[in-house]
Every structure is written in structure tokens, then in C-alpha cells.
Amino acid sequence: MNAKQARRPNNQGPQAIPSLLVVSAAFVSGFCIMTIEMLGARIMAPYFGGSLSVWGSILTVFMLALACGYLIGGKLSARRPSLFNYAFFFLAAAALSLPIIFLADEIMRPIFLAVEDPRYGSLLASLFLYFLPTTILGMISPYSVRLLVENSDHSGQKAGLLFFVSTLGSAAGTLGTSFYLVLWFEVNEIVFGTAAALALIGMVLMIAGTQRGHANDL
Amino acid sequence: MTCRLWPALFCLSLFSAPFLAAETLHEERSLYRDITVTQEGNRRCLVFNVHRGDRNQTCMNTADPERLVFEYAKMTFAGLLLNPNPKNILIAGLGGGSLPSTLTKLYPDAKIDVIEIDQAVVNVAERFFDFEETENVKVAVNDARVFVKRAGLLEQRYDFVILDAFTGDYIPEHLLTEEFLEEVRAIMSPDAVLVANTFSTSRFYDHESVTYQKVFGEFFNFKLPSSGNRIIIARDAALPPRGELNAVARSLAPRVEAFGVPLLEYPNRLSTRVDWDMSRRALTDQYSPSNLLRDN
Numbered sequence: 324m325n326a327k328q329a330r331r332p333n334n335q336g337p338q339a340i341p342s343l344l345v346v347s348a349a350f351v352s353g354f355c356i357m358t359i360e361m362l363g364a365r366i367m368a369p370y371f372g373g374s375l376s377v378w379g380s381i382l383t384v385f386m387l388a389l390a391c392g393y394l395i396g397g398k399l400s401a402r403r404p405s406l407f408n409y410a411f412f413f414l415a416a417a418a419l420s421l422p423i424i425f426l427a428d429e430i431m432r433p434i435f436l437a438v439e440d441p442r443y444g445s446l447l448a449s450l451f452l453y454f455l456p457t458t459i460l461g462m463i464s465p466y467s468v469r470l471l472v473e474n475s476d477h478s479g480q481k482a483g484l485l486f487f488v489s490t491l492g493s494a495a496g497t498l499g500t501s502f503y504l505v506l507w508f509e510v511n512e513i514v515f516g517t518a519a520a521l522a523l524i525g526m527v528l529m530i531a532g533t534q535r536g537h538a539n540d541l
Numbered sequence: 542m543t544c545r546l547w548p549a550l551f552c553l554s555l556f557s558a559p560f561l562a563a564e565t566l567h568e569e570r571s572l573y574r575d576i577t578v579t580q581e582g583n584r585r586c587l588v589f590n591v592h593r594g595d596r597n598q599t600c601m602n603t604a605d606p607e608r609l610v611f612e613y614a615k616m617t618f619a620g621l622l623l624n625p626n627p628k629n630i631l632i633a634g635l636g637g638g639s640l641p642s643t644l645t646k647l648y649p650d651a652k653i654d655v656i657e658i659d660q661a662v663v664n665v666a667e668r669f670f671d672f673e674e675t676e677n678v679k680v681a682v683n684d685a686r687v688f689v690k691r692a693g694l695l696e697q698r699y700d701f702v703i704l705d706a707f708t709g710d711y712i713p714e715h716l717l718t719e720e721f722l723e724e725v726r727a728i729m730s731p732d733a734v735l736v737a738n739t740f741s742t743s744r745f746y747d748h749e750s751v752t753y754q755k756v757f758g759e760f761f762n763f764k765l766p767s768s769g770n771r772i773i774i775a776r777d778a779a780l781p782p783r784g785e786l787n788a789v790a791r792s793l794a795p796r797v798e799a800f801g802v803p804l805l806e807y808p809n810r811l812s813t814r815v816d817w818d819m820s821r822r823a824l825t826d827q828y829s830p831s832n833l834l835r836d837n
Contacts (some may be wrong), residue, residue: 365715368826369826370686370687372658372684372685372686372687373658374572435690436694439691441684505829505833506833506834508828509825
């Protein structure tokens with residue numbers, strides 16, 4: 324046992340954060356981000372059409388939300404990171420995805436009425452529909468890195484693994500949604516599925532956190 | 542006679558060159574597609590995405606520009622059998638502009654709104670296909686879904702609606718859902734007719750037919766052996782009997798003859814026979830994988 328590891332006794336043995344769980348969670352969050360993003364255009368087309376600018380709005384909002392999420396998630400990971408907080412992100416993202424199903428028309432209709440230019444209409448609508456859940460999903464990435472990292476020597480390696488896995492999840496979400504899911508399910512069913520998957524992961528993490536008991540402080 | 546000495550292919554191309562060689566007049570990459578204008582002999586065509594082997598969107602006979610070249614364009618005029626005197630016309634999809642150009646010649650007093658998503662297509666139609674905006678013919682560069690929804694809010698009404706927004710290789714999925722057709726129906730006056738130019742192939746045909754039937758009930762299906770397209774002709778009210786269509790065809794045929802439309806042949810071709818699988822799912826905003834269904 325070298326000196327660096329010795330300073331982090333809680334990360335040893337049975338008390339260690341189960342890295343497979345964190346990695347799987349990161350995969351699911353990557354999957355869900357792209358599933359919602361792919362459906363974003365479909366959800367908004369009835370009000371704002373299918374022009375290139377609608378895609379532009381969606382991508383812009385997702386990028387902005389992820390940027391904010393990375394920043395906030397990174398900040399939070401510096402203060403007593405725990406599986407509980409981590410689990411909470413998933414539950415919050417699941418809850419904040421629900422308005423995409425239940426309030427989409429209520430959100431888009433007034434925007435359609437107020438803003439004549441579909442470019443700004445779609446930008447505003449994307450902001451209301453997708454910004455919050457995507458920000459939370461963005462927070463998961465840096466937080467996952469923090470949970471996996473045991474010492475600074477391999478922090479880059481862990482970050483690399485995490486980006487690899489979550490981006491792989493994003494690729495799978497993009498392909499799966501656009502090739503198959505839209506053929507098998509309704510849009511709302513797919514969004515509901517992503518919310519359910521996020522909630523499930525959140526609950527599993529919550530249970531894992533409970534089992535680790537008070538040792539969840541790193 | 543020298544021909545025998547040449548390789549057959551070259552010989553063939555030598556003789557057919559004046560008919561086959563299409564000269565490219567214009568090429569443009571727009572936000573949505575590659576646009577090419579070709580000319581072979583008197584035939585000038587607008588081609589989208591030529592490298593993907595797309596078919597011509599529209600063609601014009603430069604020696605006789607009035608005369609419609611494409612069968613499907615002519616078939617669109619079958620809609621007039623249900624409403625021979627349109628006053629407010631809406632056309633989704635401009636292409637080379639042959640439909641609005643012809644309709645404004647037929648009905649100089651009718652107001653025609655054309656919706657086209659691609660400004661480049663409007664420019665090309667004006668420059669190469671004699672299309673022009675006039676007092677009565679207006680083009681809105683917009684998505685048809687957005688235009689129709691807003692027209693509904695403004696309580697605008699049209700008595701002749703043409704949906705011609707599908708290119709050969711991509712279907713704008715939000716323009717083929719039950720909700721969209723309901724929005725279209727909402728801007729149609731009671732005597733209005735809807736004419737949709739669409740495909741006649743694959744599983745997609747079933748889904749599309751089921752969707753139209755759900756919104757409009759029985760509709761006329763118009764197919765010709767000479768065209769890969771099918772035209773859907775629908776209206777809110779019950780469809781007229783064939784005798785009525787024939788009567789309208791007889792009175793209208795002389796007026797459309799100059800455009801090459803054989804209107805007298807059309808009434809007997811309009812079919813209400815259900816030749817699709819009615820168990821297929823209707824397309825909705827929630828379920829509209831049109832492009833995937835088309836490939837299957």
C-alpha cells in the first residue's frame with residue numbers, strides 16, 4: 324500500500340465505490356442524453372417545423388446545458404462526494420424529463436403564439452423543454468469521474484474510461500433511437516422509458532449508497 | 542456503316558448524344574439539398590441530390606412551357622373535378638413552380654399561397670422555370686407545418702390544397718401525420734378539396750392510406766400505370782358520384798387541354814377501393830417513422 328492510497332482508507336476493499344455501477348450509470352446517462360436529443364426534433368416539429376434551424380436550436384441548448392452541467396457537477400464533486408448525491412442526480416434528471424411528456428404542448432403552444440420566427444421559437448422551446456434535464460445529466464460526468472478516482476496518478480485514466488463509456492452510451496442512444504426505437508414505440512413511450520431507466524439507476528445507486536452506510540464519505 | 546468498326550457503345554452514344562446528353566445549366570448547394578438544373582433538348586429539369594440518383598423534381602418543355610411534362614403534375618388537376626372553381630389555393634412544395642404557374646393561368650383571379658422551405662428552390666424556379674410571384678401568387682419560405690398551423694390560428698380558409706412536399710428520397714415526417722392532416726382540414730373551407738402527391742410503394746403505402754382515411758374518411762385514390770406516384774384526393778364532405786365528376790370533366794377539359802391534362806380520362810381512374818392493409822397503424826406525431834417504413 325503506497326502513501327497516496329493510505330490517505331484514502333475508505334476507498335479500499337468492500338468499502339470502495341463499486342466502479343462497475345458508476346460506469347454503467349454513466350453509460351445509461353450518455354444513452355439517455357442522446358435519446359432525448361434525437362427525439363427533440365420530432366417533438367418540436369409540429370410547432371416549429373423540420374428546418375435546419377430547429378436542429379440548430381436543439382443542439383445549441385443541449386451543448387449549453389451540458390456545459391453548465393459539467394461545471395456544476397465538477398464543483399459539487401469537490402464537496403463531500405457521495406453515492407447519495409450521485410443517485411439524486413439520476414432521480415432529478417428522471418423527474419425533470421417528465422415535462423417533455425406531459426407539458427410539451429403547454430410549453431410550445433404559447434411560444435408558438437408569441438414568437439413568429441420558428442428559429443427563435445424553437446430555441447426558446449428547447450430551452451424550456453430540455454435545458455434542465457440535460458444540465459443534470461451533464462453533472463453526472465464529472466461526478467462519476469470523482470467517484471472513480473482514488474488518486475491523482477490515475478485520474479486521467481479514469482476520466483478517459485468514463486468519457487469512453489458515456490460517449491459509447493451516447494452513440495448507442497443515437498443509433499438505437501433513430502434506427503429502431505421510433506419504429507417500435509411512440510415518442511412519449513421512449514421518453515418515458517429513458518426517465519424510467521434514469522430513475523431505476525438512481526434507486527440502485529441509492530441502495531448501494533445505503534449499504535455502504537456512513538462510509539459513503541470519501 | 543463506319544459504325545460497325547466502332548465499339549457498339551460508342552456508336553450508340555454518337556447517335557443518341559443529342560437526346561441523352563444533359564447539359565448542366567446550374568448547380569447549387571442549398572441548406573437542404575443539392576439543386577441541379579439540366580437541359581436536354583427542349584427538356585429542362587430540376588433535379589435534387591443528383592449524386593444520390595434522385596429523380597427529377599420537375600421538368601419543363603422549353604419549346605412549349607405551358608404544357609406540363611410530368612404525369613403526376615397533370616394528375617394533380619384531377620382535384621379540380623371536385624372543385625372546379627377554386628378561389629383560394631394553398632400549395633405546399635414549390636419545385637419548379639409548374640403547379641402554381643398553371644393554376645394562375647387557369648384561374649387568374651384565384652389567390653395562390655405557395656409554401657417552400659428552401660429559398661434556393663424559389664430562386665431557381667424564378668430563374669429557370671418562368672415562375673414568378675405576382676399580386677395573386679405569393680411564396681412563403683417556411684415549413685408547411687408552421688405555415689398551416691398559423692393559418693389555422695388566423696382562421697384563413699383555402700378551397701384547394703395541394704400537398705407536394707415530398708422529394709424522391711426523403712419524407713418530412715411531420716407532414717404526414719394525423720395531427721398535421723387535421724390541421725390542414727381545419728383550414729379547408731366546406732367545399733375544399735385536398736390533393737396530395739405521394740408514393741405508391743411499400744409498407745408505407747398502407748400506413749399513409751390508413752392515416753388519410755382516419756382523417757378524411759373515404760378518399761379517391763388516383764394511380765396511373767404510367768406514373769410511380771399516386772394522388773390522394775380527399776375532402777371533408779362525402780365524395781361526389783362519378784356522374785358528377787364526368788360532367789365537370791366535360792366542361793373543364795377544354796380549358797386544361799392546353800396544359801396537356803387529359804382530364805376526360807381521369808374520372809374513371811379515381812378509385813375508392815381499399816387496396817391497403819387496414820390493420821396498419823396510422824401515423825401520428827407520436828409515431829411517424831415514415832422514412833424507415835418506406836425502406837422496409
